[in-house]
Amino acid sequence: MAPTLFSKHLPDEAATAAFATQVAPLLSAGDVLLLEGEIGAGKSAFARALIRARLGRMEDVPSPTFTLVQIYEAPDGDIWHCDLYRLTHPDEALELGLEEAFETAICLIEWPDRLGAVAPSNALHLAFSALKDAHQITVSGSDHWAAKLRNLHV
Numbered sequence: 001m002a003p004t005l006f007s008k009h010l011p012d013e014a015a016t017a018a019f020a021t022q023v024a025p026l027l028s029a030g031d032v033l034l035l036e037g038e039i040g041a042g043k044s045a046f047a048r049a050l051i052r053a054r055l056g057r058m059e060d061v062p063s064p065t066f067t068l069v070q071i072y073e074a075p076d077g078d079i080w081h082c083d084l085y086r087l088t089h090p091d092e093a094l095e096l097g098l099e100e101a102f103e104t105a106i107c108l109i110e111w112p113d114r115l116g117a118v119a120p121s122n123a124l125h126l127a128f129s130a131l132k133d134a135h136q137i138t139v140s141g142s143d144h145w146a147a148k149l150r151n152l153h154v
Contacts, residue, residue, distance in 0.1 A: 002125055002140040005149060010135040016042050017049035019137070022152050024053035027106045029077040032120045034112035037128030042135040046126070047081050047108045054079055054106070069096055071105075078105040084114035093118055124149075 010016045027033075027050075035043040044063050052059050054074055063083060072079040080101045087093055093115050101107050102120050112119055125140040139149070 002142055002145075005139045005141055005146050006152075007136060007138045010042060010137060012134065013042075013045050016045045016135060016137075020046045020049035021053040023149070024050045026148055026152075027054070029105060030103055032102050032107045032109065032123040034115075034119060034123045034125050035108060035110045035128065036112060036125065038130060041128035041130045042137070043110045043126075043128050044083075046128070046137075047110065050108065051079055051081060080105045080107045082107065082109045084109065084111040087111075087114040090114065090116035090118040 008019060010019060035047060037043050051072055055072060059072065068083060068086070070081045072081070078101070080098070082093075082096070082098065084093060098107070098109075098115075098118070109115065109119075109123075112123075112125075122142060122144065124145045127138040127140070129136040129138070139145075141149075
């Protein structure tokens with residue numbers, strides 16, 4: 001597992017959206033974010049806000065729980081939002097075309113444990129935890145990610 005870069009308290013969905021909006025402009029094609037955490041921990045809220053920030057507009061961003069993948073076309077590259085909860089084997093993720101997307105798109109992967117060894121080693125890990133009245137996010141990644149995220153207000 002990559003080293004922890006920082007943790008952030010997110011008191012409400014607005015704080016989650018604000019954090020996602022800070023992260024969005026720092027991403028580029030080939031960046032993979034692994035969003036970990038139980039149902040209701042804030043993964044989808046983070047992904048929704050990040051996608052809207054990258055697109056620069058209010059966009060309907062449904063959960064990809066049933067479609068598995070939602071792809072958003074942006075001028076500077078596609079954004080793949082994936083929910084792998086229903087997958088039973090890492091090969092199923094490859095059948096979705098994720099291997100190529102990991103190199104050519106920004107990928108937001110909910111339930112990344114379903115990837116097994118297919119998960120990119122250079123991915124940014126965001127572990128969401130639901131607290132009593134808030135959420136907590138722990139961000140882990142390589143030195144590459146530490147440099148990329150160093151100017152975030154955390």
